[in-house]
Amino acid sequence: MKKYNHKSIEKKWQDKWDEKEIYKAKGSSKKPKYYCLIEFPYPSGAGLHVGHLRSHIAIDIVARKKRMNGFNVMYPIGWDAFGLPTENFAIKTKTHPKVVTKNNIKNYTRQIKSYGPSFDWSREINTTDPEYYKWTQWIFLKLFNSFYDEKLDKARPIEKLQIPKNLDEFEKRKYTDSHRLAYEKEMAINWCPSCKIGLANEEVINGNCERCGALAERKVMRQWMLKITKYADRLIQDLDTVDYLEKIKTQQVNWIGKSEGATVKFPVILRRHDEESRTNTQNDFNNEIVTSQKAPRNDNNIVEVFTTRPDTLFGCTYMVLSPEHPLIEKYKNQIENFSEIEKYQEKARNKSDLERTDLAKEKSGVELKGIKAVNPVNQEEIPVWIADYVLASYGTGAIMAVPAHDERDFEFAKKFGIKIREVVVPIFKAFTGDNVLRSDKKTVHRKIVVAFLKHWKEDKYLCLDWKKFGWHSGIVGGIENGENLKEAAIREIEEETGYKNMKFVRNLGSEHRNTFFARHKDENRYSIERGILFELINDKWEKPNKEETKNHEAVWIEAEKMDDFLTLGNQKLIWNHLKGKTACFKEGGVNINSGFLNELETIDAKKEITAWLEKNKLGKKAVNFKLRDWVFSRQHYWGEPIPIVKCEKCGNVSLSEKDLPLKLPDVKNYEPTDTGESPLANIKKWVEIKCPKCNGNAKRETDTMPNWAGSSWYFLRYTDPNNDDEFSSKKNLAKWMPVDLYNGGMEHTTLHLLYSRFWHKFLFDLGYVQSAEPYKMRRSHGMVLAEDGQKMSKSRGNVVNPDEVIEEYGADSVRLYEMFMGPYGDAIPWNTSSLIGMNRFLQKIWNMQLKVLQNNSNKKEIILIATNNPGKLKELKNHLKNFNILSLKDINKKIKEPEETGKTFAENSLLKAKYYAEKTGYFTIADDSGLCVNALDGRPGVFSSRYAEGDDKKGYIKLLKELKNVSDRSAYFRSIITIYNPENNNYNQFDGKCDGKILNKPEGDNGFGYDPVFMVNNLEKSFGLCSLEEKNKFDHRMKAVNKLISYLKNNQAENKIEPLIHKTIKKVTEDIDNLKFNTAISQLMILANEMEKETEISITNFKLFLNLLSPFVPHITEELWETLKEKQSIHLQSWPKFNPELVIDSEITMVIQVNGKVRDQIKVPVEISEDDAKKLALRSDKLKKWIEGKEIRKVIFIKERLINIVV
């Protein structure tokens, strides 16, 4: 045997697999399909990274296992090759991007093949191949030629769009263009001054370009856009139908950012600005309403806002427009401070997103002097501001500001001294315990005062301790008719505490609501509560009335202990007011100061106000998303050209399908232009074209697509990669889609994953694909960090190159390590020492082949029964049915019977076993047995069969004759079984004896030989009358056989290792299915360690082990498989199945605990009953120490685990 050397086996097998195409997914196969997918790599100059391998290998393992499970597996690979890094490299090195791409792909292919993944290379695709991007362009044209039908909630061909009748040609075109799913828009985009490229919102990370890190600017440009927003709702809803990691779903939902609320229309009126009208009230609320006498209802003077809290409309005290809002321009002449406004707009425009968020700590804004808005619900005139905290791109670009209930508005209002009106107050409800409202009790409405009384000298407060009810509160009491808050508070303090001399300090917050079951009055309470603070002037005191104080006791509590002392939410709220810990109240509650909404809870107030707005045509229910349309233009060379012609007369005209692909023209210079146009704009010959519609002068679109385009549908192309007529045939799509398992990085959750789901839904709407979702299951791998725990990066110089580690330790070691390093989804630092450990493990397995019984191994397991006696054979076969047995008849060779020359059973038995074992090479058992009659000095004994002359009946008749008139009829059967091992000439013998007596005449004809005349002691029946079952209880041969069986069981290695093998099959199967590769490998290591301890390993077990290991380490297992003389690849074998019976231990270690602490362990049968377990446990010596002299209170028995004795 050679030493394990990965270099000599890995390349060899990779080439063979390639040559035989064993991983090819067959279109014609009838097996169930399994489509597993990794994100196709971007072939950069840097080459593959050990991080790439992690997902490739993981899914490779799944693919290999699924193949062995009988699935027709498709595991394809391709190249996402358009994009900036290649273009930048091409510019730098003056090489054509095509060439750069080709070279990179070559290198990637070499690297990928070097670790032996089971990709189906026959389906390889490349997004920069015109045959591929033809279809990317085709899909773009479909988007261009479709609109979103809101009624049917799906995309439809643009011809089906209903165009309003009274439009002229130009207006019609404008109308149509604005409904296309791919449309053009002048817009401020994120612009990277370094890459000279427009960036999608998703490509801007913290205000910087995702690729080069330069600070992104804003630049207004004409852009192609895709209406992904039309799919926002469906992209959220359909997440329910797929199995994605929960965090992926949440991230997508958050990214799409759906919020439900209402739009509200605010009339705008002209008013000379009056400085005095501002009320600078700082913290205090001002609930006064200044109404407008003549609020006009005129749709031309309307600002619309979106809000998620229409219930707070009464609390809207000003309005804010985004600096870009069109209304500002409209009122240019009416705004008194327009120059100031323009200055602010200018400042905001130049702020990048980063600056805008950075400066968010301090709010800024300017009031539009000369105009006012009118709150439509209460006719109040409110000021209008512009501020950059309001975004032009979300909602309507304007907000109604409710400072009392929105943190940002609160901050702004405080800074600029704008009125704050509180319209929602908290409501407290008990959900658990004794305070929960009871439906069978009446509800009493009350006004309540909660007073806190400060000590005259110290910082402590007088509170009530409701002992019986477990409440701790301030001094509470109802406000009676005719009383005001202050009077009620004073009265309650005097009645309940006896203190007399106090002064009012201030009110604490507003009137919150409290609902609970008042046990002391046996009624439900709905109370309107308000806090009030008093301070004692001196200690004047009078004993209070007993009746008043029967439920509670007044106690002094120090200020710092109040938080812990107060038990009820409403009490804590008031206390927080006292301590000045108040912020704006953002949550739901009950409306106040809100006219017809008063006393409604938020959820109902929202419904009520929305209905009111709709009824009065002042607004309506509305939904808004954070998701923006997809900026689809790039001003670059290395991308798919957008197949649109711009005609002065006809506008945007799409190329016809037959003109696709629109190939990228060759250029000398790929550098982007400073105008922001793509380098394509410089190629006159290509740009200038006749309009396909009117044949007039026209120009091509020179923008290209972002590199998200090609990756938005590549998984569809894999299903039919060489189809020239369609992007994929219906048949192939039906066969393979949807993707069963898609693995990818978390960084693609909000970009690629969302975009590709969008395209797939679009194709679904048009009937090109059959499922609404492309991926059934989405999983994500964790990053491989550098050895120092940081991200691997060139600049840090801590990158691990897969080429080097594969060269040194082999693909199998690297594969195994990447899967063993930790949980698949976690980021784990690389550690080369651990990798070496994997190599050691593989060496161990390699060396195990020495212990595998090779040449004779298949004969060892089979046991030959060497007898020509059919009765004996039948009996033995029956006894040994759990073993793999052969009879002499099963052997083709004719073997002459040996002469039985031995003088004893033992000699003859050995002689026969040895003879046949040597002739056949099999493990052989032979039996020599006979009847010994005491009166005949043990005859016939070894001559029993010869005595009978080959005829059973003759034999016993002869014996009966000989024993006629003999009184001592005692006799015994004896049997000696020999098992002979021809490999080492070892043998073992097993003895069995059965005492009995000889009858006077034969009885029954069961059994064989002398059975009819032999009666066993204690059984009043001849063997001839016994059933086999009865006979077996006493039979001599059975006794020997039983000894043989227990010998075989103890000596066969596989019997000890078998349960572990089956446990391992179970665990590895389940773990791969759940992508828990690290624990699967750990289990395989446990099995390997156990097998290694054995002196011999059966070939069957070794094969099972190799099968289980093969998805992880395909090369070494294939090599060993071949060594075992297997002809077909191990990767084409079927996956081992476990025997559920063997997975369960017959005996387990039960833990004995005393008071939950482990004190002893005993071995018990699995099915032990609680009583038996208890008895056994109490017998334990170790336990004595812990339970002696103590009373056993309780015994807890957990089946198959432990017994816990509580003393």
Added chain:
RNA sequence: GCCGGGGUGGCGGAAUUGGUAGACGCGACGGACUUAAAAUCCGUUGAACUUAUACUUCGUGAGGGUUCGAGUCCCUCCCUCGGCACCA
């Protein structure tokens, strides 16, 4: 600030979902082999106590709770990673 994941030996990580904490691997230490080293093999390896591999106690970010029993459940807090970040 909000949303999500996590915190277990010297390190990567296991732990049947409430039932023996530390599987498996790395590293370290001791031993065998060797002229020597590497490789390999054997043993030990959470901490404390201890002649001891006996016994016991402590131990899963911190504090509290529920339970016969908590890494696992509940409450409060700290730290950390990822995502979002003025989205009205």
